[in-house]
Amino acid sequence: MSVSPEKFGDVSRRTLLRRAAAAGLLAAPAAGLLSACAGSEPSKSDGGGAAKSKDNPFGVKDGSAVKVVVFNGGLGDQWAKEDKVIFNAKHPNVTVNMSSTQKIKTEEQPKMATQPSDLVMNSGADMMDRSTLINEGAIESLDDLLTAPAWDSEGTVADSLLPGTVADGTQNGKFYVVNVAYTVWGNWYNAALFSKEGWTAPTTWDDFFALAPKIKAKGMAPYVHDAVHGYYPRWALFASIWKAVGKQAVVDIDNLKDGAWKADGIVAALEPWEKLVKDRLLLPGKLDHTQSQQAFLDGKAAFIQVGTWLKNEMAATIPPGFEMTISDYWSKSGDKAAKDVFASSGEGFVVPSKAPNKEAAKEFLRAILSKAGSAKFAELTKSLASTKGSGDNVQDSALASANSLMKNGSSDLISVKFPDFYADLDKESQNLSEELMAGRLTAQQFVDKMQAAADKVAKDSSIKKQTRTA
Amino acid sequence: MRHGVARFVTGFLALPVALYLFYVVWPFAQAAGYSLTDWGGYSDSQRFVGLDNYVRLFSDELIRKAFWHNVFFLVTVPLFTIALALFLAFLLNVGGREDRAGIRGVFGSGMYKVIFFFPQVLSLVVIAVMWQQIYRTDGQGLINGLLIKIGLVDADNPIAFTADPEPFLGVPAVLWWLLFIAVWSGAGFYMVLFSAAMQSIPKDIYEAAILDGAGRFHTFFKVTLPLLRDSVSVAWVYLGFIALDMYALVFVMTPSQGGPNHASEIFASVIQFNAFQKGQFGYACAIAVALAIFTILLAALQLRITRRERIEF
Numbered sequence: 001m002s003v004s005p006e007k008f009g010d011v012s013r014r015t016l017l018r019r020a021a022a023a024g025l026l027a028a029p030a031a032g033l034l035s036a037c038a039g040s041e042p043s044k045s046d047g048g049g050a051a052k053s054k055d056n057p058f059g060v061k062d063g064s065a066v067k068v069v070v071f072n073g074g075l076g077d078q079w080a081k082e083d084k085v086i087f088n089a090k091h092p093n094v095t096v097n098m099s100s101t102q103k104i105k106t107e108e109q110p111k112m113a114t115q116p117s118d119l120v121m122n123s124g125a126d127m128m129d130r131s132t133l134i135n136e137g138a139i140e141s142l143d144d145l146l147t148a149p150a151w152d153s154e155g156t157v158a159d160s161l162l163p164g165t166v167a168d169g170t171q172n173g174k175f176y177v178v179n180v181a182y183t184v185w186g187n188w189y190n191a192a193l194f195s196k197e198g199w200t201a202p203t204t205w206d207d208f209f210a211l212a213p214k215i216k217a218k219g220m221a222p223y224v225h226d227a228v229h230g231y232y233p234r235w236a237l238f239a240s241i242w243k244a245v246g247k248q249a250v251v252d253i254d255n256l257k258d259g260a261w262k263a264d265g266i267v268a269a270l271e272p273w274e275k276l277v278k279d280r281l282l283l284p285g286k287l288d289h290t291q292s293q294q295a296f297l298d299g300k301a302a303f304i305q306v307g308t309w310l311k312n313e314m315a316a317t318i319p320p321g322f323e324m325t326i327s328d329y330w331s332k333s334g335d336k337a338a339k340d341v342f343a344s345s346g347e348g349f350v351v352p353s354k355a356p357n358k359e360a361a362k363e364f365l366r367a368i369l370s371k372a373g374s375a376k377f378a379e380l381t382k383s384l385a386s387t388k389g390s391g392d393n394v395q396d397s398a399l400a401s402a403n404s405l406m407k408n409g410s411s412d413l414i415s416v417k418f419p420d421f422y423a424d425l426d427k428e429s430q431n432l433s434e435e436l437m438a439g440r441l442t443a444q445q446f447v448d449k450m451q452a453a454a455d456k457v458a459k460d461s462s463i464k465k466q467t468r469t470a
Numbered sequence: 471m472r473h474g475v476a477r478f479v480t481g482f483l484a485l486p487v488a489l490y491l492f493y494v495v496w497p498f499a500q501a502a503g504y505s506l507t508d509w510g511g512y513s514d515s516q517r518f519v520g521l522d523n524y525v526r527l528f529s530d531e532l533i534r535k536a537f538w539h540n541v542f543f544l545v546t547v548p549l550f551t552i553a554l555a556l557f558l559a560f561l562l563n564v565g566g567r568e569d570r571a572g573i574r575g576v577f578g579s580g581m582y583k584v585i586f587f588f589p590q591v592l593s594l595v596v597i598a599v600m601w602q603q604i605y606r607t608d609g610q611g612l613i614n615g616l617l618i619k620i621g622l623v624d625a626d627n628p629i630a631f632t633a634d635p636e637p638f639l640g641v642p643a644v645l646w647w648l649l650f651i652a653v654w655s656g657a658g659f660y661m662v663l664f665s666a667a668m669q670s671i672p673k674d675i676y677e678a679a680i681l682d683g684a685g686r687f688h689t690f691f692k693v694t695l696p697l698l699r700d701s702v703s704v705a706w707v708y709l710g711f712i713a714l715d716m717y718a719l720v721f722v723m724t725p726s727q728g729g730p731n732h733a734s735e736i737f738a739s740v741i742q743f744n745a746f747q748k749g750q751f752g753y754a755c756a757i758a759v760a761l762a763i764f765t766i767l768l769a770a771l772q773l774r775i776t777r778r779e780r781i782e783f
Contacts, residue, residue, distance in 0.1 A: 105746060113514045128512070132749030136513035227607075227633060228725040284626050285608030286633035286725070295608075423748040431731040438730070440635075462508075462526075462750070 055090065057148040057366075058359040062093040066360035069108060071123040072100035074313035075181065075347065075381045080121075080368075082376040086151075087367040094360055104128065112138050116352035119361035122177070123347050130420055133350065134171050135464055140351040141174040145362050151370030160369060164413045165345040165386040171466070178365050179345030180377070182384040183307040184326060184402045185235050186342065188296065191323035191397065201325070205272040205332045208303075212281050215302045221283035223276060224301035225437060228288035230430025231419065233437045236305045237270060239329040239342045242414045244269030246336040254417040254468040256458040261451035265336075270436070270443035272332065277439040286438075290314075297322060305329070311382045311398040325401040328409065341409030345386040418454075421466040428453040498762075504755040511751035523756035532743075533757065536728075536735045542641055543649065543716055543736070544768075548709035550653045552702060555660035558586055560690055562661070563668045564676060587662055589655040598722035601651050605631035605723070632723045635733035642733035648719045656712065660705050667701040668694060703776035707769050714765055717742075737761050 052059040070080040077100040084096045101107055105126045108117060112128075122128050133139045146158040146166060153160055162182050169177035189201055197218065202208040212222040226232035242250050245265040252260035276282065283292070283301045293314050296304040304310075311324055318324065331338035349368070351361045367373055374385035375393065382399050384391050384406075391399050419426035432449050435441040441449070457463055505523055509516035527533055562579040576582075589597060604612040607630050617623035634643040671694065679689050695702075717738035721727050728739035737757065745754035 109512065109746075112512050129747060129749050132510055132512055136510045136515075136749075138512040230726055230729075280626070283608075285606075285614075285628050286630050287608060291606070291608075423743070427726060427743065427747070430726050431729055434725060434729070435731050438633075440731075462753075 054149050056363070058144070058362045060091060060094055060357075060360045060363045062091070064357055064360055065095040065097060066119065066357045066364060067117040068096060068098045068119045068361075068364060069104070069117045069121060070098060070100040071104055071121040071127075071347070072102055073124050074309045075383060076312070079373075079377040079380045082380070083364070083368045083373045086370060086373050086376075087364055090151075090367070091360075091363065094363075096364070102126065112352055113354070116355050118351065118355040118357045119364055120350055120352065121180075121347060122350050129423060130177065130348075131171070131422075131464070131466065134176055138353055139176055140353050140355070140358055141176055142169075142178060142351060142362065142365070143175050145178065145365055146175055148362070148366060151366045151373070153371050157366060157369055160371075160387050162345065162384075162386050162388055163411065164343070164415070168345045168415070169348060177348035177350055178369070179348045179386050180368050180374075181309075181345065181347040181381070182343065182386045182390075183309065183346045184341065184343040184384070184405055185239065185305070185307045186326045186328050186405060187303045187305050187330065188310060188324060188326050189303050190299070191325040191401075192321055193299070193302075193323075201327050202330055203328065205330045208330055209272075209275070209279075212279070216281075220299065221301040222281040223303045223305075224283040224287065224292045224295050225305055226289040226292050227286040227434060227437065230432075230434045231426075232289060232306065234416075234419075234429055234433040235307070235342060236329060237273060237433055237436070238416045239414055240269045240273065241266055242340060242342075243329065243331045243335045243338050247340070247412060250414075250416060251468055253454070254421065256418075256454050256465070258458075259451070261447050261454065267443050267447050269332075270446060272330070273436060274443045277437060282437070308383050308398065308402045309381075311396070315382075324398045326398065326405055327401070328405055337410070337412065339408075339410040340412045340414050341405060342414040343406060343409075344413060344415050417466075417468045421468075422457050422463060424460075424463070425453055425457050501755050502759050504752055505759045506756075507752045508750075509752040509755075510749045511745060512749065516752065519752070523753045524760065526753065527756055527760060530740075532732065532735060532740050533737075535732055536737050536740045539645060539734065539736050540714055540716070542645055543652070543713035544710055546649050547652050547656070547713040547716075548706045550649070551656045551660055551709055552705055554653060554657040555664055555705070556695070556698070556702070558582075558657065558661040559664035559668055560686075560694060563665055564689065564694065583662065583665070587658040590659045590662075592655070594655070594718040595722060597651065597655050598719050602723060605647065607631060607633060632734070633725055633730055635730045644724060644730070644734045648716065648723065648734065651719060651723075652712070652716065656709065660709075663705060664698060664701055667698050671697050699776065703773070706776070707772050710768055710772060711765065714761065714768075 050056065050059045050061040068080070068084075070077045080098060080100070084098055087096060088094070102124055103126045104120065104122055104124055105128045108120050108122075109128055111117070112133075122130070122133075146156065148157050149155070150157050150160045158166055165179055165182070166175060168179050169175050171177075191201075193199075194201060197214075199211060199214065200207075202211055208222070215222045225236070238250065241253075245263055249260070249263045249266060252263065283295055285291075287295060289306070290313070292301075292304060293306065293310060294317060295301055297314060297317055297319060308326060311318075328341060349365060351358050351365075355361055368377075369385075369387050371387065371389070374387035374390035377383070377385040378390040378394050378399065382394070382396050384399070384402060391403055419429065429450060432441065432446055432453070436443070436446045458465075504516070506518060506520060507516040508519050508522075561576050562583055592600075606612070606614060608628055609615050609618050609625055611628070611631075613631075614623060614628045618625045618628065623629060630643075631647050632644045634647075636643050638646055675693055675697075676689060679693050684692065715738060716736055720734050720736055720739050721742070724730070724734045727742065728735040741754045741757050741761075744750045744757065
């Protein structure tokens, strides 16, 4: 899953016009864009061919250039500039042309079939659909990167990665997407406030519902969430399903298995959310991600559910003394996998199949995943990198609580694959998640509608089906 | 001599026509071509599928929904924008007192003209972002904040604006809120258009009407409106195009770009979803082509209905 902190509101006029055009509203420029994509000639690789060695496993040629495009979202792009320094220390004669943007798809998609960049960080709201990229053969399989020696530690690159990173980037048995960040999701609270009020952070729904009246008595809303982007509440709902019913239930849902949503316990897993809404424990208003996060920082709500990029995204407005702390999603008694943590690698880099210098692109990935590079990443972004040990030397309450959450959790990570597999089901589940959180659907209705949406995708022959195994 | 003129004209027109053919007509044709394929948008290979995409279009629930939402805008955007623009233009030009200088607009009409026209100089996206703050769904929003302060809205239950799918008069509330912005941002331009047209109506016609005892109501409906027929008709066609678009507002302002739960889905958002999220450019092109045909037919029909003999003055 590549999920990232992005800025949704910023749509420049130019981008919008371009989109509107591409959408065929003006039909003319639309097809202009389309024509740009057609009739391409395959480009030849011009960066490889040098002698391969342990320090240059892909044979990057001196004097070649590599174009790297970085998504400049909640994590910023400073960390990537540090990677450039690390890369150039080993390859001083390879030119790195780095640019950063928030509009990955708008800028990179039209070039994919002709002259793509060598290395693209496919992330943010405006990202290219991963399944489409793979199905169309537009990106390169990176299996040889995994078996290459790590940049500055023993063993291979694969050995140096946190659990789940390779699986997250694999589709149809091949490794395509190199996720460089490691994200943990959960319920955030202000530890300083909790210790001042003498509250203990709940670990179960029962604890939470017992604490909620005390929070309300202080004039705070117990909970706030992003009510505009449906994938925010969806994380929480799926964490509840996984914890209550276990991994197999979610795997079945991902695989569009007949009646997967009707499995025992799924409705019960979602009922606490229904209760949370019905008991009016949510902050009033339909806030978006930054608005809701600011409301949390302003002390209007006690809990917010979001991933570990929160700290970096809101860095500018965190009040002094605010101890941002993440805790695991709440479970209920009888849950089958209460200890599983919702975490995954994200912020995926891809190498386009038609990139002129794929060798240097892979070499640059090796630099990003290095010990030095990942430590810089954690230091600058206050988020874990997907390389092991990146956060060991960073002092920060958010990062430390995420670290300990990972250490106390079981080794199985909660993950959901169908949003990456099926765009329709992705959109439908986002919409329905928000409907549930708006109180317009009960848990039972949510499950029924999800089953119907899944059945529709399963029956649609124009959609290529995917299978989740692990 | 005649021959020379023809050559001169051809020389002048060749370049623009070539540019037009290459950058406008050719891409049109290409889009139509892609609509017959299953192109995904990321590769240079595609399969010819004939009219499959068009057949699929008719059974697509989302398109049906989008169609009716666009029809809603198609009826309401021109209606309300033109009504408001006419009303403002009338007040600014002939709505005021008559005096020795003849008929004039209400006091301060020059300033009002600038104010009403102002939204027109803003980009639609800027307007959308600005209205996001006005429509903010908690006490920090301009409207909600005000209404909560004076006690008209409960702080625990603020107006949800574009996140509200509940039907009002059978149409999701979110569409009404978007309509309001569209009318607000469009009325100024058409007010100026109608003002210009009104100023070309000879003042003596009004004076004659007033001498005959016509009040403002009658002067407007019996004199002004019939003489503005051409302008109104053109405005109707333009606003029809805008109503079939509405992309910027939906894209920037609604949850999941067409939400909540498809309550504000329009053609453009469905095209965007199919092309860029689902990777079905071929199908998206088919929707776009269908929309283009629909638009052209509508414009032709509109101009046909309103065609009438021109009144010379």
